Amino acid sequence: MPFNTDAAAHQIQDRLKSIYSLVHDFEKKHHFSENNLSNIIKTHDKLSPDDRVTPYYQQKLKAIYIAAISDATSEEDILRKSLDKINEIRFIRNERRIQARNAGNKETIRRGALMKMLLSTAQTLPIYVGKSIGAKAPPLCGAVPAEPTYVAKMGDMVAALVKGSEEEENWILAEVVSFNATTNKYEVDDIDEEQKDRHTLSRRRVVPLPLMRANPETDSNALFPKESIVMALYPQTTCFYKAVVNQLPTTATEEYEVLFEDANYADGYSPPLNVAQRYVISIKESKKNKGQS
Template sequence: MSIFTTSCEDCILWKTLDKMAEVRFLLEERWIVARISSLYNASETTQRKVLMTLPLWIGKPGDKAPPLCETIPASGDYVVKLGDKVVALVVKSVDGDEQCILAGVVCYSSATDKYEVDDMDEEGEERHILSRWKIIPPPQWKANPEADPEALFQKRKLIVALYPQTTCHALIHTPPMQPQDDYSVLCEDTSYADGSSLPLNVAQRYVVACKEPKKR
């Protein structure tokens, strides 16, 4: 195979990945607009399943996984875009303890270095103003276990799991073995003798690095 043929195939591959990312962006825009306009209905579950899929990072030979590819953190100057979904640490209890929520970014102030976010799991869309360190951007790419295993959360790693329908601290039970695989996690659950639930599958999009909440 000639170098020219290989280069053409690479171009086609990257154009395809760009088109997939564009489709995902349009789907997310429709999801956000529908929620804001209160037109979101029973189709929410189906649309959320579509949005669970992350594009697979495919680098060139020698490339390392980029920021926000699974475990790779965002760069220091990264600013979450309006409408993006994040993990946020907020005070939700009367005793002042923090907990993780899935939130949508409303705006960011560079002057105060703070975000305004809406709680996506509250019907009234409760709003919070939070400093940057209380915001955890979710991954934008999923890692290929065969090509970039260092970018995956490993067994027994403490993470925040955001799906299905819950936000909780969890331990990785089994990382993905193939690009299409989900994580298997053990969520905190005091109803079980060992304090953890049975293994639960969680899409890569909803597995994020853990920041320890503050307790009073």
């Protein structure tokens, strides 16, 4: 079914209006939240360190803390709804772009602009925030792999194992066009504008990239341990190569420091290079994929 550009624009506008409304709701909730936090501070200020907390103040503080927790929960709910709307807009835009490409309206992105776009999408990848203390990071958060039955959606970025012109196999950065449940195969587009190739691949040749970043300060278990063998996107390229994790990110905005396997160096590894969480994954290296190009 052809994709209706006007309908897509209308859907995006609807979601933008929803986000606008949610932001205003958040501001109102935050105002009440600040009042309760101020009341907590004022109540504590009335008590000296040596004072015994009377039943009256115990009840008063308990009531204010309960209200503050309720406020924070409401704020969290609004923020999560806003993020859901943003993800819906991203999906609609991906769908519109892919449908336009299928219709022959291919956009051309220069190499430098493509590299900047890939960096930007990695830096703006949502950070996972658990709904409760100790909540386990979900699949496709940082180093946590997808579930075996997971199917990547249209527009999602993946690592794809493809054959080159000389029959060599390489892991490339690609974008999902569709998935055929009958054949159990993906159609993906090479993200490299110079290639413009479309590939039909089995699921074992497609590895979904993380959909969320892991925060090292709260979910360090969702990061690859130091000295892990991984596949990482070599800087300024659109290909994944075997590497060793040299340093982990210490904040949600930092990148991994990795050593790429490279026979051009005496010790067999490149100097340390930084790679964003989104482009560091655990996949098997093709036997024919042994170096950089």
